[in-house]
Amino acid sequence: MIEPETDNPDILALLPRLGDDDAGVRRIALIELADLEDPEGLLWLIAALASDDAAEVRAEAARLLEAWEEPDVVQALCAALADGAEPVRLAAAQSLSELKSLEAGVLILPWVEHADAFVRASALRALRELRLEAAAAPALLALQDPEATVRREAVGILGWLKHDAALPALAQLASDDPDTEVRRAATGALGLASDAGVLPALYAALGDSAWQVREEAATTLGKIGLEEAGAALVQALADDYWQVRLRAARALGRLRYREAGAELAALLGHDIANLRKEAALALGDLGDSAALPALHAAEADGDPEVRKAVRIALAQLQEVA
Incomplete structure (x- = not known):
């Protein structure tokens, strides 16, 4: 066991259990040590991660170290990525992903x-x-x-x-x-990117x-915001998967691609409620009054979320008018 390097009575009281022969006892003692939130306790947490005989104790130490950005902690977690036990590796990886400082990043970089x-x-x-x-x-x-x-x-x-x-x-x-x-x-x-170079x-x-x-x-084309992508997205409205159609409809709305009005209106009769909802919202974004008959017909849709989307779309079109 590590020689005491603290005068904190709470840490000193935990030392017998931190060195107990029972791995379960050591694990619980580590949790109580971490609860103290005392930087002096890092010495025992790092030591447990690096050398405890029980994988469950090492994994617990890796989890408990996630809140600390000290260089010794970062190095110990990086080393634990190569631990022979998968639970330890996974816990170390998760704790490293929670770090927020650029200084920690510099230490991680060589790995x-x-x-x-x-x-x-x-x-x-x-x-x-x-x-x-x-x-x-x-x-x-x-x-x-x-x-x-x-x-x-x-x-x-x-x-x-x-x-x-x-x-x-x-x-x-x-x-x-x-x-x-x-x-x-x-x-x-x-x-x-924000230019046409990535379109192909x-x-x-x-x-x-x-x-x-x-x-x-389809999602990315909507984010880039180039209207010339509209024709390809209209074709995607006929994709075999409704998830692709949904993202294409959303992208067309963001682009305000009015040439997609008829295809989007047709989707208001699709079996998937989420797709009908997205089509309605996209029609509102287009701002084309030609969509009014289809939207009015969809006001009686059986799904409340679709009806809400239709109301939003109709309100948008009224503003345009």
């Missing part, structure tokens, strides 16, 4: 090059929302990683950073990556074999 794919992916995941500019270069390299989980997390970093230099590589992934989730993530990340990749994604990618492509 992006670790030999283990789980470590690489977890390090990238932890860096994602920190928006650390220094993470852009290793993330670009990680787009070529042999492991799909690593590539997905790298895409996330570049999207959060709005890294324009990554657009060609992201467009390539959106079209060619063998993993559905990587293609989907890359398609979404293309939304960081997004049009291709609208024809992807996986509906999840097509759905993401």
Whole structure:
């Protein structure tokens, strides 16, 4: 057991149980130690994470360290990503993803090059929302990683950073990556652009074999806000999956693409209530009075959420008039 380096009586009272032979006792003692929220207690938490014989104790220590940004804590959590027990690795990865400081990100950065794919992916995941500019270069390299989980997390970093230099590589992934989730993530990340240069990749994604990618492509086209994407989105209103149709309808509303009025009005008779609702809202956004007859007919829809959307759309059209 660690020699006492504290005069805190509450911590001293926990020491016998922190060194108990029973792993369950040690785990509960760690929880009570963390509840004290005393930085002096980090010594025992870090030691438990690094060297306790029981995986359940190490995992608990990893969970309890999530609220701390100290360098020793960050390094200990990074090291725990390579622990031999999966619960420990998962707990460490989750705690690292909760960190908020750029200083922590600097310490995590070297782990992006670790030999283990789980470590690489977890390090990238932890860096994602920190928006650390220094993470852009290793993330670009990680787009070529042999492991799909690593590539997905790298895409996330570049999207959060709005890294324009990554657009060609992201467009390539959106079209060619063998993993559905990587293609989907890359398609979404293309939304960081605001010019027509990414449209070919997004049009291709609208024809992807996986509906999840097509759905993401429709969403991203709406975010970019280029009216020239309207014709492709109108075609997506006929997709075999209603989820894709819904996102296409939403995107057309955002674009205010009036040429889609007839197709959107036809969706007011679809079996899926969520799709009818989205079509109604999109018709309101278009601001075209030609939609009034279809919307009035939909006022008697059997779903209250659809009726509410219809009322909103009619109010919008009245304002336009």
